Amino acid sequence: MRDVAIIGVGQTKVGEHWDVSLRHLALEPLQAAMADAGVTQADALYVGNMLSGELTGQEHLGALVADFAGLRGIEAFKIEAACASGAAALRMGYIAVAGGMMDIVVVVGVEKMTDTTGPDTTAALAMAADGDHEAAHGLSFVAVNALLMRRYMHEFGYSHQDFGAFAVNAHRNGANNPYAMFQFPVKAERFASAPMICDPVNLLDSSPICDGAAAVVLAPADVARTLNAAPVRIAASAVGTDTVAVHDRRDPLVLDGVALSTRRAFERAGVGLEEIDLFELHDAFGVMAALSLEAAGFADRGQGLRLALDGEIEIDGRVPVATMGGLKARGHPVGATGIYQVVEAAQQLRGLAGANQVEDARIGMAQSIGGSGATVITHILERMD
């Protein structure tokens, strides 16, 4: 296996891009990442996307985006793993470069969720759940998380207001991220009074429906330095899966997929919890953030939310999370999110995170979750000195 490095990154401001088509959305960060990397060609393009068919009537994104980006002829596919699609595309690119099959791979995550031709976006997102046993009964994705949150509050004695800690942290960080959808802080009181979406999940506890795209360029680490002044090494890439239907889990409040994916990543990178300087976790909902912190090992069972309440998830805390706003404030264009997380972690390790810089960050972890914990993809990035 060869060491693999990220040699270029690109991202579009997350938002409602009503005037931009799917292929245009993918183009901007792809070109930015290639310019950052200093390359004009690639061996392959892998596109992470979940909803292009359902929401914009377009599959076949690999060849479509490759051609539009001036890369006609190269190998190109779309990779899908629900909300972890972007990370899955990165995983495939990593495998291709690490194994020696390819030298330069461009990975772009893109999702267009507004101005769609399809059905209701909430219905489309339910395709990440078990269609026969969850979605068919009307269980939306927000509803799954509402049930988990209610159970978490019941089991561990937290109040609804406690969950505000994740939102406040995410928005504080998003306020300093020019690519974030919501660039403003929110106070705990505002969380308390936010409109209820699906009790107990309220507006400020949900990641938004939005459009976005982000890209990275991969190369073997040994040639990365010749192409970019500040490459970042991918120290590990790992996947763990679990049941799609939550009712099939041994315990709905334990994310076995997160535990498996994280353990595999730690083993491959040869690092442990204490070496992780920042953790871009999948905070689509507050309860997912809490459960992720627990399953990954940063907190004991029922103590993930406590970590947030104690301020340990802030930029200068023990485990900074959502350092550029996370899914909540930067936004969650589902198939693009996994790449945004990795771009943000890479920028932290490059020392380019501005006001949100985690001091002397050396090792960052990004983790994407498809569904309510069924596909968990972890990437550990390391600064190359």
Add this chain to the structure above:
Amino acid sequence: MRDVAIIGVGQTKVGEHWDVSLRHLALEPLQAAMADAGVTQADALYVGNMLSGELTGQEHLGALVADFAGLRGIEAFKIEAACASGAAALRMGYIAVAGGMMDIVVVVGVEKMTDTTGPDTTAALAMAADGDHEAAHGLSFVAVNALLMRRYMHEFGYSHQDFGAFAVNAHRNGANNPYAMFQFPVKAERFASAPMICDPVNLLDSSPICDGAAAVVLAPADVARTLNAAPVRIAASAVGTDTVAVHDRRDPLVLDGVALSTRRAFERAGVGLEEIDLFELHDAFGVMAALSLEAAGFADRGQGLRLALDGEIEIDGRVPVATMGGLKARGHPVGATGIYQVVEAAQQLRGLAGANQVEDARIGMAQSIGGSGATVITHILERMD
């Protein structure tokens, strides 16, 4: 790079499986392939599928199928490249094993096109075309092929009846394939009188809408023999892309993607045209078969159909194609087709093709086309003696 072998294959009879859900459809060939390979575990599962979201409201097939197959925990994604999705999933599995990242990978292609909850299947298939510039104007996939066929007839002076040669060959072979959807021969006269679908494409010139699934298990070639008595080596795996919109091509009757993909495959395998004992091509429509034969180099421009008329595509001809019925008679469950082609080619090389056996077949080529030539994936298989 390590040599990669197919150590197990499985396939379901293609047809209208109204009583079988998507996950059940994927399960049968997956289990058959693992049993054939003699393995009970795998490092990853890659699922080739195009339309699960649009037609059955289910994405996230990787984790879903992995769990249902008793493989909970393993890495699993869905790969999409329109009608070449199955071949794309195989490509990803090949990269993972060849590069040394994984030892045992299961690849399943699955498509459920009947008994769907989605819109009209023809509309869903149009997502393989350019949504903004083709499908949005009402150009269905059949219509694209009708335009190409009309142009082919005009340019090269063929009659409509001439195209019957592909259908007659496919059905003759499908009649002996227990997994084919249409297990009966058709005469040239029946082709001539078949109902018109989209002039000049008629019913017998179109591959059918159907359900199906097929699977293969991959392993490094050097350990393949310890696992299976008759492994088949993947001598090459290659991808070429072209524009999705046909009007962007330099010539609509030249499939540059096929030429590129085939050339790359030949280079990697170190073989030439004359060594190919059979060619499982993407005969979704007769004109695609003709253009594929030409772009791959088996016939000069305008002579692909002539090859069929001269009987050279039959089992004992110069280039046997659709040896088990092809997309026309075996059927074309789009995301599964690429795996069916490879399973059939592997069975030919194993000498297990029954009445359709190509004598002393040593090297077989399988080629899947996404869209009207935009993604072309070629696998060259070689008998291991």
